[in-house]
Amino acid sequence: MKTIIEPFKIKVVEPIRMTTKEQREAIIREAGYNLFMIKADDIIIDLLTDSGTAAMSSEQWAGIMRGDESYAGARSFFRFEAKVQEITGFKTVIPTHQGRAAERILFELLSRPGKYIPSNTHFDTTRANIEYRGGEAIDLVIPEGKDPQNLHPFKGNIDLEKLDNFINKVGPENIPLCMLTVTNNSGGGQPVSMTNIRQTKEVVSRYDIPLFLDACRFAENAYFIKKREPGYADKTCKEIAREMFSYVDGCTMSAKKDALVNIGGFLAMNDVELANQARNVLIVTEGFPTYGGLAGRDLEAIAQGLEEVLHEDYLHYRIRTVEYMGEKLDQIGAPYLKPPGGHAIYLDAKTFTPHIPAHEFPGQAIAYALYVEGGIRSCEIGSIMFGKKDPVTGEHIPPPLELVRLAFPRRVYTQSHFDYVLEVCAAVYKKRDQLRGFRFIEEAPLLRHFTARFAMV
Structure with missing residues (x-):
C-alpha cells in the first residue's frame, strides 16, 4: 500500500498552540x-x-509505574542491564542520564592532548567531549558521504584507506579508540554497512586499537542493512543489531533516540578494567552504578523501548x-x-x-x-x-x-x-x-x- 499508516493508536493528545x-x-x-x-x-x-522527544508506549508507561527506586541493586537496573546485554552482548553496562554523559566519562578516561579519535563523522557532543579533554576528533567518512546528491546506499561508511593511513601517520599509540556513528547523524542520518563495520574492526585490530559505536540509532542502521545489504534480507533486525555489536569493543548510547524514551543513556564495553575506571567516574559525577543518574522508572522505560524499537x-x-x-x-x-x-x-x-x-x-x-x-x-x-x-x-x-x-x-x-x-x-x-x-x-x-x-x- 502507498499510504503510510502509523503502527500505533493515539491514546493521549497534547494541544498545539497556533501562532501567526x-x-x-x-x-x-x-x-x-x-x-x-x-x-x-x-x-x-x-x-x-x-532526541528525547518520542511518545512512549502504554507498556513503557506501565514500566514507569513498576519502577524500583531503591538506591542500590534495584530490580529495574537488572532488567535494563539484561536487555542491553541481550542486544549488544557486552559484559559491562553502565547507565547514565543521557548519551553525552556516557561520552564524557569515556573521554575523560581516554582523551587528552596528543590523542586522536578517528570516526566516520563525530556528532557535536562527541566532538565537544573529545576536544574539551584536549584530544582531536577526526572525521574520515567516505567521499560519497560528502556529496548530497550521491545515492550510495551506505554513505555513513568510514573510509578504510584513510583510516589506515591516518593510524600510520599519527601512530597507533596516540589513538585510544576508533568510533563509528550509526547512523551517521552529522552526515545526514546515513547508515553504515555491516561490511564496513567488520572491515573497520579488521583495520584497527591490526594496531590493537579498540572500536566503539556511537549507537544512538542502532536499530535504524540495522533496518537499512536488512533492506540494502546483500545477505541480510531474511534476518531480523535484532539479529542484525547483535552482529553489528559483535564486531566492536563497546558503545555509547543516548537512549533518547532508539530506546524511545525522554531521558537516559549508557556506556557498555567488554574491557573490565576500563569499565571499573568508568564506574569510579560515574559514582563521582552521575550516581551509583546501578542507577547512573536515572530513576528506576526510567531504566524500566529504556528496557521496554529497546524491545519495541526492533519491531x-x-x-x-x-x-x-x-x-x-x-x-x-x-x-x-x-x-x-x-x-x-x-x-x-x-x-x-x-x-x-x-x-x-x-x-x-x-x-x-x-x-x-x-x-x-x-x-x-x-x-x-x-x-x-x-x-x-x-x-x-x-x-x-x-x-x-x-x-x-x-x-x-x-x-x-x-x-x-x-x-x-x-x-x-x-x-x-x-x-x-x-x-x-x-x-x-x-x-x-x-x-x-x-x-x-x-x-x-
Missing part, C-alpha cells in the same frame, strides 16, 4: 534568531531533534516516513541530502540558497524562514555547528556540508503533520532568493549553536 506569522517574527527576534531559545509553546511542529512494523513506518518526505520534496524541487536517512530530512542549504555564503550561515537562513513561515523548528547542521576559524587568518572554515535537519520525533506526528511541513518547505523554497544570511552577536567556545545570538545580515 507576525507573532513568530517577534518571537524569533526576541530569541536572538536562535531556535534553541524559543519556548516550546511557541512552536507548531517541532523538528529540532529526535519491524515500527521500523518500516519510521524509515518509510522519511522516504515519503524525500519523494515529496523531489516534486517540489527543494534540494536535500540523498538518499533520505533514517531519522530526518536534511535540506541541502548550499544548493537551496546559493546566494548566501558559508560565513553567513545559509542553513540558519532556511531555519529562520521555516519558523516564520509555518512555526516549524529545525536545526542548522553546518557552519554554525561545525564551522571553525583559521587560527592565523581568522577566516571562516566551513564544514563539507551545509544542512538543515528536520528531525522526526518518534511516534509523535501523523501524516497530516508531515504534509503541512511539506507545504511550508514549498512556500520557503519559492521565495528562497529573498532569504538573507546571519552573523554572530554572541557565541560560546564549545557547542555554540545552543546559546548563540545572531543578527540578520
Whole structure:
C-alpha cells in the first residue's frame, strides 16, 4: 500500500498552540534568531531533534509505574542491564542520564592532548567531549558521504584507506579508540554497512586499537542493512543489531533516540578494567552504578523501548516516513541530502540558497524562514555547528556540508503533520532568493549553536 499508516493508536493528545506569522517574527527576534531559545509553546511542529522527544508506549508507561527506586541493586537496573546485554552482548553496562554523559566519562578516561579519535563523522557532543579533554576528533567518512546528491546506499561508511593511513601517520599509540556513528547523524542520518563495520574492526585490530559505536540509532542502521545489504534480507533486525555489536569493543548510547524514551543513556564495553575506571567516574559525577543518574522508572522505560524499537512494523513506518518526505520534496524541487536517512530530512542549504555564503550561515537562513513561515523548528547542521576559524587568518572554515535537519520525533506526528511541513518547505523554497544570511552577536567556545545570538545580515 502507498499510504503510510502509523503502527500505533493515539491514546493521549497534547494541544498545539497556533501562532501567526507576525507573532513568530517577534518571537524569533526576541530569541536572538536562535531556535534553541524559543519556548516550546511557541512552536507548531517541532523538528529540532529526535532526541528525547518520542511518545512512549502504554507498556513503557506501565514500566514507569513498576519502577524500583531503591538506591542500590534495584530490580529495574537488572532488567535494563539484561536487555542491553541481550542486544549488544557486552559484559559491562553502565547507565547514565543521557548519551553525552556516557561520552564524557569515556573521554575523560581516554582523551587528552596528543590523542586522536578517528570516526566516520563525530556528532557535536562527541566532538565537544573529545576536544574539551584536549584530544582531536577526526572525521574520515567516505567521499560519497560528502556529496548530497550521491545515492550510495551506505554513505555513513568510514573510509578504510584513510583510516589506515591516518593510524600510520599519527601512530597507533596516540589513538585510544576508533568510533563509528550509526547512523551517521552529522552526515545526514546515513547508515553504515555491516561490511564496513567488520572491515573497520579488521583495520584497527591490526594496531590493537579498540572500536566503539556511537549507537544512538542502532536499530535504524540495522533496518537499512536488512533492506540494502546483500545477505541480510531474511534476518531480523535484532539479529542484525547483535552482529553489528559483535564486531566492536563497546558503545555509547543516548537512549533518547532508539530506546524511545525522554531521558537516559549508557556506556557498555567488554574491557573490565576500563569499565571499573568508568564506574569510579560515574559514582563521582552521575550516581551509583546501578542507577547512573536515572530513576528506576526510567531504566524500566529504556528496557521496554529497546524491545519495541526492533519491531519491524515500527521500523518500516519510521524509515518509510522519511522516504515519503524525500519523494515529496523531489516534486517540489527543494534540494536535500540523498538518499533520505533514517531519522530526518536534511535540506541541502548550499544548493537551496546559493546566494548566501558559508560565513553567513545559509542553513540558519532556511531555519529562520521555516519558523516564520509555518512555526516549524529545525536545526542548522553546518557552519554554525561545525564551522571553525583559521587560527592565523581568522577566516571562516566551513564544514563539507551545509544542512538543515528536520528531525522526526518518534511516534509523535501523523501524516497530516508531515504534509503541512511539506507545504511550508514549498512556500520557503519559492521565495528562497529573498532569504538573507546571519552573523554572530554572541557565541560560546564549545557547542555554540545552543546559546548563540545572531543578527540578520
